[in-house]
Amino acid sequence: MRMSCNGCRVLRKGCSADCSIDPCLKWIKNPQSQANATLFLAKFYGRAGLINLVNAAPPHSRTVWLLPRPLGH
Numbered sequence: 001m002r003m004s005c006n007g008c009r010v011l012r013k014g015c016s017a018d019c020s021i022d023p024c025l026k027w028i029k030n031p032q033s034q035a036n037a038t039l040f041l042a043k044f045y046g047r048a049g050l051i052n053l054v055n056a057a058p059p060h061s062r063t064v065w066l067l068p069r070p071l072g073h
């Protein structure tokens, strides 16, 4: 089994080869920052809201992670 990406790990959701969150986090170099960014957005949108948003966004879109940029990251 593949290890969950940092986004899925934080959201405690299943991660797959075609995970839509993983590519969104690729631009963040530090795994801890990836987790923090996901955590921030999960608080901002709610866990389900964030997952919906990511699924609705075009593949490999960074937009979701760029809009409400977590301060200090």
Ligand SMILES: [Zn+2]
Binding pocket: 004, 005, 006, 007, 008, 009, 014, 015, 016, 019, 020, 021, 022
């Ligand atoms: Zn994932």
